[in-house]
Amino acid sequence: MLKLYYCPGTSSMAPHIALHEVGAPFETEVISLRNKTNRTPQYLAVNPEGKVPTLLVDGRPLTEVAGILHYLAKRFPESGLLPRDDVEAEAQAVSWMSFIAATVHPARRQGLEHARAVYALVNQKLGTRTWALGERFSIADIHLFRLFWRFRTSLNPEPGEFPSLVAHYDRMMARPAVKKTIEVESAVGYELPP
Secondary structure (H helix, E strand, C coil), rough: CCCEECCCCCHEEEEEEEEHHHCCEEEECCCCCCCHHCCCHHHHHHCCCCCCCEEEEEEEEEEHHHHHHHHHHCCCCCHHCCCCCCCHHHHHHHHHHHHHHHHHHHHHHCHHHHHHHHHHHHHHCCCCCECCEECCCCCCHHHHHHHHHHHHHHHHHCCCCCCCHHHHHHHHHHCHHHHHHHHCCCCCCCCCCC
């Protein structure tokens, strides 16, 4: 049994999308950062850091976006979220995930201009590819999308500033799993941090 603890609009959006992509049955529990339900004894017993997301896998907690996305891709290989039988392509997916977690995610905290420079680098890395791994959609695309989705309004890019990244965003917005996740999370209400 899978259960996702999430807060709409936060990093937990990526595993939420992935769960819809793989099509596995799962339960959810909304955690409110505003109301500090992430600091309750009940939630701290699940995730002592009090962060989201947490995915319970048969009652065992799995945390961190990259770990959860990797788990879902490997557990549901038919979803195609991670290349199979291609060690280099799988390593490229892990490379993208590391880059997103270590460079892209913290960029906004270093100021808007720094974030713009990082997103320009992302745009360059994407180049003319359809997806992060070329023609193959993967967990790296889900992770990247969630961050650009979150910060594109504050970045307010000029037309043509990040053409590859905006095209990637548009392709992601057309995916049924993304639409479903946004519908579910919008109905709950977003608690986006500053």
